[in-house]
Structures are given as C-alpha cells and as structure tokens.
Amino acid sequence: MTNEIAKTKLSMTVNGRQYTAEIEPRMLLVHFLREHLSLTGAHIGCDTSHCGACTVDLDGRSVKSCTIFAVQADGSQVTTIEGMAAPDGTLHALQQAFHEHHGLQCGFCTPGMIMRAHRLLQENPRPTDEEIRWGISGNLCRCTGYQNIVKAIRAAADMLASPQRKEAAE
Amino acid sequence: MIPGRFTYHRPASVAEAVGLLSSLGEEARPLAGGHSLIPMMKLRMAQPEHLVDLGRIPGLKGIRQDGNDLVIGAMTTQAEIIASPLLGDKAPILIEAAKVIADPQVRYAGTIGGNVANGDPGNDMPGLMLCLDARYSLVGAGGSRQVAARDFYEAAYFTKLETGEILTELRFAVPATGHGWAYEKLKRKIGDYAVAAAAVTLSMSAGKCTAASIALTNVGQTPLLAADAAKALIGSGADAAAIDAAAGAAMAVADPTTDTRGPVEYRRSVLGVMVRRAIDRAKARAR
Numbered sequence: 001m002t003n004e005i006a007k008t009k010l011s012m013t014v015n016g017r018q019y020t021a022e023i024e025p026r027m028l029l030v031h032f033l034r035e036h037l038s039l040t041g042a043h044i045g046c047d048t049s050h051c052g053a054c055t056v057d058l059d060g061r062s063v064k065s066c067t068i069f070a071v072q073a074d075g076s077q078v079t080t081i082e083g084m085a086a087p088d089g090t091l092h093a094l095q096q097a098f099h100e101h102h103g104l105q106c107g108f109c110t111p112g113m114i115m116r117a118h119r120l121l122q123e124n125p126r127p128t129d130e131e132i133r134w135g136i137s138g139n140l141c142r143c144t145g146y147q148n149i150v151k152a153i154r155a156a157a158d159m160l161a162s163p164q165r166k167e168a169a170e
Numbered sequence: 171m172i173p174g175r176f177t178y179h180r181p182a183s184v185a186e187a188v189g190l191l192s193s194l195g196e197e198a199r200p201l202a203g204g205h206s207l208i209p210m211m212k213l214r215m216a217q218p219e220h221l222v223d224l225g226r227i228p229g230l231k232g233i234r235q236d237g238n239d240l241v242i243g244a245m246t247t248q249a250e251i252i253a254s255p256l257l258g259d260k261a262p263i264l265i266e267a268a269k270v271i272a273d274p275q276v277r278y279a280g281t282i283g284g285n286v287a288n289g290d291p292g293n294d295m296p297g298l299m300l301c302l303d304a305r306y307s308l309v310g311a312g313g314s315r316q317v318a319a320r321d322f323y324e325a326a327y328f329t330k331l332e333t334g335e336i337l338t339e340l341r342f343a344v345p346a347t348g349h350g351w352a353y354e355k356l357k358r359k360i361g362d363y364a365v366a367a368a369a370v371t372l373s374m375s376a377g378k379c380t381a382a383s384i385a386l387t388n389v390g391q392t393p394l395l396a397a398d399a400a401k402a403l404i405g406s407g408a409d410a411a412a413i414d415a416a417a418g419a420a421m422a423v424a425d426p427t428t429d430t431r432g433p434v435e436y437r438r439s440v441l442g443v444m445v446r447r448a449i450d451r452a453k454a455r456a457r
Contacts, residue, residue: 006177008178024175025175025176025177025178025221026172026173026174026175026176026211028172028173028208031172047171047212048209048212049205049208049209049275049276050361052273052275055275061249061278061279062274062275062278063275063278063279064275064276064279067204067205067208067209067276067279068204068208068279069178069204069208069221071178071180071223072201072204072223072225116274116275120274134274135274136274137273137274137360137361138272138273138274138275138276138360138361
C-alpha cells in the first residue's frame with residue numbers, strides 16, 4: 001500500500017452553509033464534521049454504529065455519521081444539532097421539549113436523540129409512544145431509562161402540530 | 171477508529187463499476203450501504219486498497235413488478251423496502267423481515283443487495299430469498315448471469331459472486347394471492363443478529379396446505395432451505411402434528427454454533443420455536 005493516496009475534493013451543505021474541502025477518502029463523516037468544521041455536536045460514542053450518538057440528518061435520512069465516509073456525502077445536505085435552533089437562538093421545539101421534560105441527564109446521547117426524533121417527526125408527525133420507541137431504537141441512553149425522552153418527543157410533536165407554532169415556523 | 175487508506179472511486183454506471191472492479195481485482199471492494207464493510211474497515215479486519223462506491227449509479231435502486239416477477243434493485247435500502255406499497259401488497263414478508271434488521275438509522279443506509287451479497291450468515295434477507303426462491307443478477311466485465319439464491323451461498327462469506335462482479339438486482343415470482351407468510355426472529359436486542367430465525371410462506375385451500383416454503387437464518391454457515399420441513403406441511407392441515415414434524419425437520423437441518431447468543435442446543439431449540447410461531451402466523455394469514 002502506498003502513502004500517496006490522493007485527497008478527494010468534497011463539497012457539502014451543512015446547516016445551510018456551503019463547505020468545500022480536500023480530504024482523505026477514509027475520513028468518516030463524523031470526523032469531518034467535528035475536526036474540519038468544528039461542529040462537535042455529533043458525538044462519537046460507541047464508534048461501532050450501535051449507540052446513535054453521532055446521528056445526523058443526511059438528505060432527509062437519519063444516519064450514523066461514524067459509519068459513512070465523508071466522500072459518500074459529497075454534494076449532500078447535512079443537518080446537525082447545531083442547525084436546529086433558530087439563528088436568534090430560539091430553541092427548536094424538540095430542544096425545548098427535552099429541556100422542559102428532562103429528556104436528558106448527562107446529555108451525551110442528546111444530539112443524536114434529537115436529530116433522530118427530528119426525522120421521525122418529519123415522517124410521522126403524530127407518532128404513538130410505541131412508534132416513538134421504535135423510531136429511537138437505534139439510539140442508546142444510559143441515564144434516563146428513555147421515559148422522559150419519549151415524553152419530550154411526544155410533547156414536541158404536540159407543539160409542532162399546534163397551528164400557531166406551524167405559522168411561526170413558516 | 172480510522173480505517174486504512176484507500177483510493178475512492180465513484181463510477182456513474184454499472185459498466186464503469188465492473189470495469190474498475192475487474193481491473194483492480196482482489197484489492198478492490200464494491201461499497202453499497204457500507205454498514206457491514208465500513209465497521210470491518212474500522213476494525214482493520216478489511217483493508218481494501220480501492221473502494222468502488224455504487225451509491226451514485228442510476229438504475230440500481232427501486233422496486234417494480236415485471237410480469238409475474240417482483241424485481242428489487244440491489245441499492246434499494248431496507249427503509250425503502252419497508253415503505254414500499256408494492257411489497258406491502260404482494261410480498262409483505264419482506265417488510266416484516268426488514269423491520270427486524272438492525273435499527274432505523276442503519277435501515278436508511280443498508281441495502282438489500284449488500285445484505286444478500288455479503289454472505290454473512292447472520293443477515294436476514296438471504297434466508298428470505300431462499301424461501302421465495304429468488305434469483306440474483308450478477309454483472310461482470312464479461313456480461314451478466316443469473317444465479318438462484320438457493321445455489322448462491324457456499325459457506326460463511328463465500329458465495330458464487332466472482333471478483334469483478336456486482337449483484338445488480340434480485341427477482342422472485344410474485345407470491346400466490348392469499349398466501350400466508352411470517353418471518354420470526356429471536357434476537358437479544360435491537361440491532362442484533364438472530365439467535366435463530368425462520369421465514370415461512372404457505373398456501374391453504376379447503377383446510378389443506380397446498381404449498382409451503384421454509385428457510386432458516388443464522389443457524390449454519392449459510393442460510394438454509396428446510397425442504398423437508400415444508401414437505402411435512404404440504405398436504406396436511408398444518409395442524410399440531412404437522413407443525414411438530416416441520417419444526418423437527420427444520421431443527422434437524424440446522425447446524426448452529428455455540429457463541430454469545432447461546433449454546434448449540436439452545437439455538438436449535440429456539441429455532442424450533444421460531445418455525446412453529448412462523449407457521450402458526452402464516453397459517454392464520456392465509457386466505
């Protein structure tokens with residue numbers, strides 16, 4: 001194997017902002033986000049695609065960014081936890097609901113939980129508790145026992161479904 | 171964990187992909203959803219020098235009916251299978267099985283082609299493809315060929331797929347109208363491979379089982395077709411005695427190993443339970 005592996009050009013829109021870079025093809029998306037873009041919200045937990053702490057939204061899909069090469073996301077739209085709050089700092093409904101319902105203790109899993117819940121609610125705006133549990137079954141939390149996470153996602157779904165909130169979001 | 175260095179290729183067509191794979195040879199691997207290969211690369215258990223990303227090739231994705239066949243493009247994800255109205259209508263066993271594969275994030279990325287081509291005995295779709303008697307289209311630089319799923323698996327991670335070939339699509343006959351179906355899988359947790367799993371399709375007419383197919387997951391080096399188990403059902407009323415015979419025949423062909431999922435005796439016994447449950451549910455669904 002040679003050490004002269006060419007770098008690959010990459011462009012990606014992350015949280016609405018365009019980035020271009022030259023990277024080694026072996027760079028994982030989570031490393032690109034954390035080390036090149038200094039977006040450290042996506043956490044590296046298990047690093048084996050089990051825990052979901054690295055979950056980000058990639059072209060409308062929730063993916064574990066520890067198990068995808070950044071080059072595979074070339075030309076894609078990525079949203080991370082840093083892109084969820086409004087530019088003025090107003091929390092997204094999910095962030096607000098996790099805060100109000102104590103949907104976290106240590107907080108390590110929270111960015112992944114919120115990014116996964118975000119996609120779940122896009123696909124299924126009024127999930128049952130069972131659907132929420134299935135929807136976050138790829139995200140591990142070792143603190144809460146999930147009870148308050150489910151409550152928070154349900155509350156966020158209610159908030160997002162209320163008409164005035166919808167208007168405000170549009 | 172950081173994988174070893176490799177050169178990245180992003181072909182725009184199947185012809186370009188197989189051209190690259192055949193000229194680069196053993197040092198190249200095709201990359202589908204990546205959820206088996208990338209973890210192996212991070213552990214340095216796989217260190218390909220070239221990765222050929224199939225992710226941008228048009229035409230490798232999608233689910234369609236072609237005459238009496240259902241055809242699934244290799245790069246179709248498990249999430250797309252779950253969301254398919256055509257499969258929901260014609261072959262819902264695929265949806266039931268896809269839902270117990272891995273977890274939501276992995277299902278957005280993991281593809282059916284990667285799942286069946288990798289030859290991992292823990293994967294669920296190969297057993298299902300044996301049950302449905304599917305055929306795989308394999309394309310290489312010299313042309314394409316079809317191989318029956320029932321002939322494809324040779325040993326763990328060894329298949330009929332040759333270096334330089336890619337699996338482009340899967341096809342199987344539309345299951346009979348009114349057929350019953352079930353995929354039963356015991357796993358320790360979400361995301362785990364099966365302790366044992368069974369796929370069953372059957373047809374009932376006037377209280378008699380007129381056709382049946384049974385295949386088994388993760389109880390051998392390859393997925394297993396339990397032909398004698400299916401024979402035990404055909405012609406019977408799929409009653410308790412026939413189900414006993416079918417479960418016994420399935421347990422007899424199983425050859426599980428002792429691992430963290432349990433000792434051989436336990437896994438074989440659990441397989442019998444999976445077969446019984448799958449037959450019960452398939453029979454209840456048959457019209």
